[in-house]
Amino acid sequence: MLNRRLSVAAAIVLGSTLAVGAQDGLFSGKTIEVVVPFGEGGATFVSAKFLEPYLEKHLPGNPDLDVVSRPGGGSILGANWFEQNAKSDGTTILFTTSSTANPFVLGQKGVEYKLADYRVAYSHPFSAVAYVSPTTGVTNAAGIRDSSVPLIYGGIAAAASDLPGLLSFEVLDVDVKSVLGFNGRGPVRLAFEQGELNIDYQFTPVYLTQVVPSVAEGRAVPLWTGGAMEDGVLKARDPIAPELPSVYEVYEELNGKAPSGIEWDAFQGIASVTYAYGLTGYMHPDTPQEVLDAFAEAVAAINADPEFQEESQKVTNGARLNAGPDTESAVKAALSPSTEVKDYLRNLLSSKFGVTF
């Protein structure tokens, strides 16, 4: 791409030093296009740009990465574009979130991409933290059912990235009024600060930079996180916020037993795609195993790179990337839930939130 050539020219002119490694390698001289189906400047785009230099540095042959934003249709347009145009040699990557996965899982109209068939190159956890306003009188996760005022949650749309949050309220049997129709999680957080809403979920990087200051000033009380995967169950504490319990633990504490049943299955399926594998790089179904192995090795090298560790400490409290067969099978399992879970989700969404399929 001309653009890329120009940037390289600019780099040379400005005397910037780019890491130049081995010239021979799988991706030597190639450009990998990373398609982000959201706008430039959004969280996913920023994360893709954040990972860009590390992948360029550690992939064999030091390819150029080109992060391209293809917004539209709540990420469906960009994913459909990928379905039609992705190359099968690993040089096209769809880097996206549960906003792309949920419409696929729920079988919504307009979805042409077959996400469960795609190969999983790498994944970045992107957990979320629930917190309440002190005006509710709630001081910890176990006290969530004893709020002194009705709980009001703000969201964008039930079938998109709000789904795991809403499902967690179902699992914990918390009575929450959901006001949907906000423009994004940013405006939701603003409404929380303005006192319009009193319970909220924010993704961890946002929580760390935006909500933690409020917690320190006593204007927000953190409750729980979505949790992390352990032996195929979403029960471990999130390494990004290890002081907070997972939804699993909160359920145990409230009910005295481990969570089970359709509500839990639905929550775990949706939440693991949203949180544990929050940002995932997908590839064409026919991508050779060699390419995926190369990415797995690069991810291991990135996780060990002290520069990455230092930077990610600032942004995500030190979250590490995932890759390899275990990650891939877990993502694929979460993308293909049982018929009962699908029916439950579709029923819940249409009866409680008026979603039409």
Place this chain on the structure above:
Amino acid sequence: MIENAVMALDALFDPIRLAALFTGMIVGMVFGMLPGLGGVAAVSILLPFIYYLAPYSGLAMLLGAVSVVYTSDTITSVLIGAPGSPASAPTAIEGHALAKQGQASRALGVGFLASMVGGLTGAAILFVAIPIAGPIVLMLSTPELFMFALVGLYYAASMIGKDLAKGLAAACLGVLLGVVGPAQAAADFRYTFDQVYLLDGFSLTIVALGLFGVAEVISMLAAGGGISHERVKVDHWGEGFRDFWKAKWLVLRAAVIGVFGGFVPAVGASASTWVAYGHAIHSTKDKSRFGKGEIRGIAASEGANNATVISDLVPTLLFSVPGGPAAAIFLGALFSFGYYPGPRMITQNPDLMFLIVWSVALTSVVGAGLCFAITPALARLTRIPFAIIAAPLVLIMVIGAYQSTSTMGDIFMLFLLGGLGWLMKHGGWPRAPALVGFVLSGPMEQYFWLTNQIYGWSWLTRPGVLIIGSVIVIPMFLSFVRRLRARGRKAEPAPENALPTLNAPSHGIALVLAAIVSVMFAYALWETFSFNPASRLMPGLAILPGLPLALYLLVRGLRGYRNDFSRDANELWVLVALFVYAVAVWAFGLSIPTVALIAWMLLVKARMRIWTGLIYGTAVFAVIRLLFDLLRGDAPVGALIPFS
């Protein structure tokens, strides 16, 4: 605080940072002039380069680009009549009318000065308000935002014009276009016809380009080899300076409106420009010149949109919530440089805040000066036959539209809405209320729904709501009192229309438009029954007045029908050619139809000689392909033959 401000100014005067700032400014000026491409395109084209610069230089480059877009777009709006960016549509209405009367330099002079003062005012307000900007943003809760939208609607009412039925119908049509896509209140997708493209609704850029830009370009092409308008001369600025001085308080008030518009996330420049324009109409005694070339309209809208630039960044910096799409990209750049905007920003990085203030202030002044310098040369371009300029303009609009989703839908939608804009222009429907209706319908519905969900009806007693509400109620009350007093006195004779209308609306086109819009409203009404009740409110607000109005216009049109299509036949063929072009791009990819369109425009419409046409056409085509590549849009590939 002063210490930080001085330090930041000193930091900005580093040669590399200044060079970055002015490079960004020049890119911003060019993109501001290209219709449909604005701050977002300028910033995204610069984005790959800033990563090779140090943080301050990189951010200065982006700031340079965003702060002049609304200054240089004035040139396009005035000289051509196609808005350089959606937020300068009022300037296009008033400024182009003035240019046609040979007063382009007056319009441009006021536009540039108002832009500069708007930018400076925004910077000054932010400078003073940095410590209290946070609480101000927090004060503006959902009910207050809803009231802002209502104020906008109230002002929009003053743009309706003489023909009440057409003006109201146009506003309803705009609201209807605005409700396409996801409903705010419930999980309904409205009027999407199962097209993924429509799931997000229409893009503001495409609606503004379609309604205003395409129709102008069609006229330019139809004018062919001749020069359709009076020569645009830009020589003496004196009158513009005097006009500006007379309107100085209006510009300042408009700038304050713009600053508040920017504080509100996702409302931004377009809405506040219209509110400022409406304010200009309200505060001007003789309203007869509005729409026909009123200098105060330009002063207000340019003052407002430039002031928005910097206040858009306030929610971005303090709460990490971008005020507009260009601010969203700026936010991404901040993240990449390791700045995490948020409540701690002011205390942690005070010099960064002041760097922003200084960058915007400096570029506002230098950018306006540069605009003054280059405009005489640009105005000379208008002496070239318009069809020759129109050829690249059509294609630049296609690129601008294609920035929304980079799918064929963008191109189809541009020309479909262009067809609608053309029908409105020739059928005598005002386009301003349609665009305002479109801009406001989203926020109105969203904030009304959220407000009612969160507060019930108790929000009506909030102090902020009462204060903003008084902006509507007090002038209404005053004008009511005035009317009561005036009663009994003899009604003033209707003021003679100072300017004879150049193009009386075509009866035939008005009838066709009324028929199309009636069908649209009727269909919209029918589909409404399949929505959740909460999603019906806003379409209902458009359809319930809109359908009877459209039917009334249909009956009126049938009664007064005269076959006068032949008058506009020339332009109609250009419109048809553009439709054919869109379909051909879908079928054969970008290159072949574009070459054909350029050849047709230059050789047939502009009657250029074959060799000059060939050289010029090749240059145009090369630039268009280059722009597609620079803006990272893969050119559309043909559905029938796989070629782009």
